[in-house]
Amino acid sequence: MELKQITQRISEKFAAAGHQIDPAKIEEKLSRFVVEFGIPEDEAERSIISEYARQFGVESVIGTVTHKVDDSAVNLIADAQSGDWVTLEGVVTVLFESRSPAVAQTGILADRSGTMRFTIWAKAHAPVLELGGWYRFESAVVDEYNGQLSFKVHSGTTVSPLAKEEIPPLTITPIIDLPRGVVSLEGKVVSLTERTTGPMHLSGVIADGTGAIRFTVRQGDPTSGIEEGGWYRFDYAIADVYRGAMNLQLNAGTFVEPLTEDRSLRPAIISVNEIKPGVVCLRVKVVQEYESSSERMFQSGVLGDESGTVRFVTWKDGGDERLIPGTVYTIYYASADEFNGRPSLTINGATCLADEAGNIEVKASGDEVTGALVHISPGSGLIKRCPVEGCGRVLTRQNYCQIHEIQPNYQYDLRIKGWIDNGRQTWDTIISREGVEKLLGLTLAGAQEMAENNPLGLETVYYHLCEQVLGRYLTCQGRIIENRLLTSNCSFLTFDPTRHADLINRVEVTNNE
Amino acid sequence: MSETPVFQRYEREPAKRVFAAELRETTHHFKEGTEDKSPTFVLLPTGERCNRVFLVGVLTEKKKSEGDAVFYQIKIKDPSGFFYVSAGSYQPEALHQIATIESPSHVAVIGKPNVFQAPDGRFLVSVRAESVAAVDKSVVDCWILDAATRTLERIESTEETPDRIKSKEIYNHSPEVWRKMIRDALTTIEI
Numbered sequence: 001m002e003l004k005q006i007t008q009r010i011s012e013k014f015a016a017a018g019h020q021i022d023p024a025k026i027e028e029k030l031s032r033f034v035v036e037f038g039i040p041e042d043e044a045e046r047s048i049i050s051e052y053a054r055q056f057g058v059e060s061v062i063g064t065v066t067h068k069v070d071d072s073a074v075n076l077i078a079d080a081q082s083g084d085w086v087t088l089e090g091v092v093t094v095l096f097e098s099r100s101p102a103v104a105q106t107g108i109l110a111d112r113s114g115t116m117r118f119t120i121w122a123k124a125h126a127p128v129l130e131l132g133g134w135y136r137f138e139s140a141v142v143d144e145y146n147g148q149l150s151f152k153v154h155s156g157t158t159v160s161p162l163a164k165e166e167i168p169p170l171t172i173t174p175i176i177d178l179p180r181g182v183v184s185l186e187g188k189v190v191s192l193t194e195r196t197t198g199p200m201h202l203s204g205v206i207a208d209g210t211g212a213i214r215f216t217v218r219q220g221d222p223t224s225g226i227e228e229g230g231w232y233r234f235d236y237a238i239a240d241v242y243r244g245a246m247n248l249q250l251n252a253g254t255f256v257e258p259l260t261e262d263r264s265l266r267p268a269i270i271s272v273n274e275i276k277p278g279v280v281c282l283r284v285k286v287v288q289e290y291e292s293s294s295e296r297m298f299q300s301g302v303l304g305d306e307s308g309t310v311r312f313v314t315w316k317d318g319g320d321e322r323l324i325p326g327t328v329y330t331i332y333y334a335s336a337d338e339f340n341g342r343p344s345l346t347i348n349g350a351t352c353l354a355d356e357a358g359n360i361e362v363k364a365s366g367d368e369v370t371g372a373l374v375h376i377s378p379g380s381g382l383i384k385r386c387p388v389e390g391c392g393r394v395l396t397r398q399n400y401c402q403i404h405e406i407q408p409n410y411q412y413d414l415r416i417k418g419w420i421d422n423g424r425q426t427w428d429t430i431i432s433r434e435g436v437e438k439l440l441g442l443t444l445a446g447a448q449e450m451a452e453n454n455p456l457g458l459e460t461v462y463y464h465l466c467e468q469v470l471g472r473y474l475t476c477q478g479r480i481i482e483n484r485l486l487t488s489n490c491s492f493l494t495f496d497p498t499r500h501a502d503l504i505n506r507v508e509v510t511n512n513e
Numbered sequence: 514m515s516e517t518p519v520f521q522r523y524e525r526e527p528a529k530r531v532f533a534a535e536l537r538e539t540t541h542h543f544k545e546g547t548e549d550k551s552p553t554f555v556l557l558p559t560g561e562r563c564n565r566v567f568l569v570g571v572l573t574e575k576k577k578s579e580g581d582a583v584f585y586q587i588k589i590k591d592p593s594g595f596f597y598v599s600a601g602s603y604q605p606e607a608l609h610q611i612a613t614i615e616s617p618s619h620v621a622v623i624g625k626p627n628v629f630q631a632p633d634g635r636f637l638v639s640v641r642a643e644s645v646a647a648v649d650k651s652v653v654d655c656w657i658l659d660a661a662t663r664t665l666e667r668i669e670s671t672e673e674t675p676d677r678i679k680s681k682e683i684y685n686h687s688p689e690v691w692r693k694m695i696r697d698a699l700t701t702i703e704i
Contacts, residue, residue, distance in 0.1 A: 374528050374567055375643070423529060424527055426527050428525075470621075470644060473652065473656075483524075495651055495658070495702075500699065504696065507661070507695045
């Protein structure tokens with residue numbers, strides 16, 4: 001590149017920031033860097049820019065370049081990296097209120113590859129962006145804050161609105177294949193909920209033959225007139241990943257066009273063990289209903305099919321369809337999220353059709369671990385729990401609860417705390433009273449009796465459990481929550497002749513003796 | 514018997530399933546980290562590190578140390594050979610448990626392996642017991658299947674972990690040695 005060009009670029013950049021520099025001075029400096037000291041041109045440019053920026057106290061406006069990208073081509077948001085100088089073309093999907101007088105506008109730009117937050121410095125004197133407008137940003141700088149990329153529009157950035165014919169054309173994508181970024185799709189609005197609180201004005205689900213996706217419309221966006229049950233074409237909607245699932249955002253830049261032709265939609269029913277975050281259709285039985293644990297909850301419980309079980313919840317906002325325990329339902333377009341590493345369904349907005357005659361053999365849920373019980377921890381055996389409702393903490397020998405102090409009217413409980421180990425992995429496990437009772441045939445009452453008739457008291461039960469269970473192989477059923485296995489049912493492993501025969505075969509096959 | 518609060522979640526080292534014949538051939542031990550309390554490991558000839566073992570067999574000999582400090586040494590037989598297990602006053606639980614078990618009995622042991630070098634240069638491996646429990650014959654058979662499975666997994670693994678590479682440098686056993694040991698162990702189970 002010619003030194004004159006670089007000189008011009010530097011001088012324009014600072015002129016835009018309100019600082020005139022004699023181009024001859026810049027060129028002389030540049031030539032010293034490049035000709036005399038053999039510094040690469042982009043490196044020299046960066047050094048000079050940062051020197052002047054410091055001199056004028058405008059570092060935050062000018063920024064420093066670490067890596068120059070060819071500014072003639074348009075970059076994709078997905079390819080941008082911290083430190084890049086980029087040219088981006090995209091649509092403004094969100095504008096946030098500026099919190100600082102130094103910032104003129106801030107929001108989110110989307111292109112066909114993804115979305116990125118942007119900040120326009122007040123000193124950049126850029127044109128005011130409109131929500132839903134398409135713009136080209138030349139020489140914006142990408143940086144990183146808290147692991148999140150954003151780009152800055154400074155005085156050296158050229159911002160120009162795109163003419164209608166410059167807006168990149170899009171093709172219709174099936175819902176199942178939607179990538180991040182600006183997309184076009186056709187689908188049926190299968191559910192629609194109006195929100196009175198929060199930034200989202202409308203939310204719902206759009207489905208086509210391949211799948212379904214949640215969508216939201218922000219407050220103030222003019223995308224109105226969509227109705228539940230209607231088919232539409234959506235151009236320039238934004239798809240992005242939110243809580244593990246692709247979500248669709250309709251905004252001011254989205255064109256919505258009703259489709260007049262009548263289309264049929266056959267939703268794909270999946271089994272419970274296939275649930276991933278997103279929108280799902282299931283055929284399930286209501287296994288259990290929980291007592292409501294929150295004011296906002298309308299109903300919660302467990303659904304299941306032949307493949308497994310899943311928790312569900314219906315929130316009070318607009319949810320009024322109570323599922324009847326024991327009944328089979330076909331549920332269309334329920335929202336699946338992940339909660340504590342497990343899928344959880346939200347029924348609000350879904351369509352539930354009861355099949356009174358139907359029945360499903362529900363597979364027992366949960367996790368199963370087989371291994372040796374290699375350690376029994378203190379706190380196992382017969383324990384005393386705090387009787388205060390909702391507490392249930394284990395009391396010390398002196399019947400002392402951490403919260404409720406001395407509790408002479410304690411309740412007894414029976415459990416085993418320990419480590420189960422399969423030779424590769426270990427789990428901190430708690431076997432519940434039911435589990436212990438079934439495993440050993442020792443009831444809570446029996447354990448109490450054992451303790452009362454022995455001078456060692458409670459410790460007798462502890463030693464009894466150690467003698468009976470320590471060092472044994474157990475198959476435990478329950479739930480694993482963060483490496484802790486809550487066992488509700490367990491049994492001693494017995495010798496398996498089939499496994500024995502398989503092992504003999506396995507060890508023989510490759511034996512060349 | 515109060516609750517011990519767990520301030521820090523930690524990964525407990527799994528107890529490896531190792532036959533006596535393999536543990537006896539183990540000579541290399543090392544420490545992970547430089548601190549005093551850093552865990553120590555032995556490197557198994559089949560290519561995995563081991564900080565804890567779970568073993569089941571017949572307690573054939575029980576020896577109480579002479580002198581003031583109580584110290585037990587027990588010998589436990591599995592289908593491939595003997596384990597040497599000990600417990601001292603730092604393992605009160607195991608000490609108490611061993612005291613109540615008569616030989617011969619089927620026992621399960623959870624403990625930490627250590628490698629010592631005798632004055633004549635031979636390496637000796639012994640297991641410092643954490644827990645010892647008298648069990649019945651079915652646990653022995655289950656353990657043989659378990660140890661056979663895990664040992665086969667170790668010799669059949671093709672993953673070139675640093676431990677596996679190191680063990681190939683130190684030990685030069687053919688995998689066939691271990692296959693024969695596993696097969697012999699499996700055939701001791703009477704159906």
